[in-house]
Amino acid sequence: MMLPGIVFLIIFNYVPMVGISIAFQDYNPTKGFFGSEWVGLRYFKFMLELPDTATVVRNTLIIAGLKILFGFLVPILFALLLNEVRQTLVKRMVQTMVYFPHFLSWVILGGILIDILSMQGGAVNQILSWFSVDPIFFLGDPQWFRAVLISTDVWKEFGFSTIIYLAALSGINPQLYEAAVIDGANRWKQTLNITIPGILPVAVLMATLSIGGILNAGFDQIFNLYNALVYDTGDIIDTYVYRIGLVDAQYSLATAVGLFKSVVSLILISVSYALAYRFANYRIF
Amino acid sequence: MKAYDSNAYRLFTFANYLILLAIGLLCVLPMFHLLAVSFSSKGPANANLVGLWPIGFTTEAYAEAFTNTKYLKSFLVTFERIALGVTINMILTFLLAYPLSKESRDFPLRSVYVWFIVFTMLFGGGLIPSYMLMKQLHLMDTIWALVLPGAVPVFNVIMLLNFFRQLPKELEESAFMDGASHMVSLIRIYVPLSMPAIATLTLFSVVGHWNSWFDGLIYMKSPDHYPLQTYLQILLEQTKNAITLDGAKQISEVAKRSLYSAQIFMAMLPILLVYPFLQKYFVKGIVLGSVKG
Secondary structure, three states, rough: OHHHHHHHHHHHHHHHHHHHHHHHHEOOOOOOHHHEEOOHHHHHHHHHHHHHHHHHHHHHHHHHHHHHHHHHHHHHHHHHHHHOOOOOHHHHHHHHHHHHHHHOOHHHHHHHHHOOOOOOOOHHHHHHHHHHOOOOOOOOOHOOOOOOOOOHHHHHHHHHHHHHHHHHHHHOOOOHHHHHHHHOHHHHHHHHHHHHHHHHHHHHHHHHHHHHHOOOOOOHHHHOOOOOOHHHOOOOOOHHHHHHHOOOOOHHHHHHHHHHHHHHHHHHHHHHHHHEEEEEHHOOO | OOHHHHHHHHHHHHHHHHHHHHHHHHHHHHHHHHHHOOOHHHHHHHOOOOOOOOOOOOOOHHHHHOOOOHHHHHHHHHHHHHHHHHHHHHHHHHHHHHHHOOOOOOOOOHHHHHHHHHHHOOOOOHHHHHHHHHHOOOOOOHHHHHHOHHHHHHHHHHHHHHHHHOHHHHHHHHHHHOOOOHHHHHHHHHHHHOOHHHHHHHHHHHHHHHHHHHHHHHHHOOOOHHHHHHHHHHHHHHHHHHHHHHHHHHHHOOHHHHHHHHHHHHHHHHHHHHHHHHHHHHHHHHHHHOOOO
16 A cells, blocks of 8 residues: 555655765766766865855855744744734634735745835835835845845744644633632733743744754745845855756765755754654654 | 723733734735736836736736736646646555554554655755756656656655544444455545545645746756746746846836736635635644644
């Protein structure tokens, strides 16, 4: 029964792992995988000497780190606010609106954002002009590009991430609140002493699991928003691998950089899963 | 609950409603703006004068989009991709999740297989080796290049496996008493009981195929084979270059703004129509897949 699935996984997931050996070869497409010369760690040494490598690793860590931080805090705050809403209709309506961007691709959102963030009459710059702020070149200014990446990522995903916290909130025993009311606690005290401790385990779990994603700064988003003007602050490992690999056809170097990322990610994800298992008794299956 | 009705709490509730409504609108207003631009006549659209309401209402852009054969073809490619891809995804998900949801004593190698599939979520060959594989298999420029690499949606398998595990065992046991095989039990008992899970996973699979663009970009050589989002990605790239790099080109590119908006809007319309109705299912699905007791 499992055979078809296993076969597909072997061909499309495990065979490419063998292909990683391109990183240790001087890969030449005309000679092919078996004819190319083995060069050991030459491309890894080359990678470490490239100034671009340091830049893209730094960019990846900064962008992913800030996304994780804000992508963690905003959904919790939003869930707490939404939890205070008693009318089901309003609650449902707000939820439907905030989940929506999650389902759109960065290609579509990229098209919308380029319009909204544009210098000439984009909505954001128009609003800024009410406060007599000069137009900002959001997508072409290296200073602003990271801020754009982080805020638009939070905008797209915070609603969807809220789902987990709302579930945790609905799991809190209502008797705790009743007892607190009898003891004279107001809403604020209840939030502080019941609600927040109630979702703390889930929050800790989500924070732990997010460690594994620190090298995933979001290829789709950056690829669709960036341009040569903002490589300095916006180029990440994944976009760099795409450019040197598929655009410049430096297959061995690109594979080496990609392998470096995969190995570090594997270690980080394993560590975060182990921590989640240990402290939150979390298992994925 | 009288204790809640202090004046301070009423004020908070009022402010809270306002804030939440504002946040909600912030998530959908950009799409309304897009819709407004797509229905505006060329002049105001190009000058970026359109806010949330069309200026000089016209359906010209849509008429133009509907006569663009490349655009229409890309829709067809995406529909074909969804029909093939989602079917394969769902069948393989069920075939993997069912055995893996059994207890270890009924299926001794269970944990080996689970790790075999979970490992693919943790580590992969990366972009270049995957690209080389597609070349070697001669799948470039065929629909299979878009469908087969993601044939097994590992995350969905894990979600369905967890869903199966909380179904009552007794149903299956009584079926086995009556002489049912595993295949019969899967089709006659598990599938009918999994309707909420099927709805969720199908939605995820459809949305995933609908939104994919990168595989189309690297594996499709001929523009006639581009799926919808890849077609839009190429347009986006042109627009982006026009705006950020080459000021002179800008004038000619921006002239298509309402057309561009119409094409994007039509690409998000199906999701806009379908997802609100499936919301209650996927919310349950997410919760089940991530926080378990």
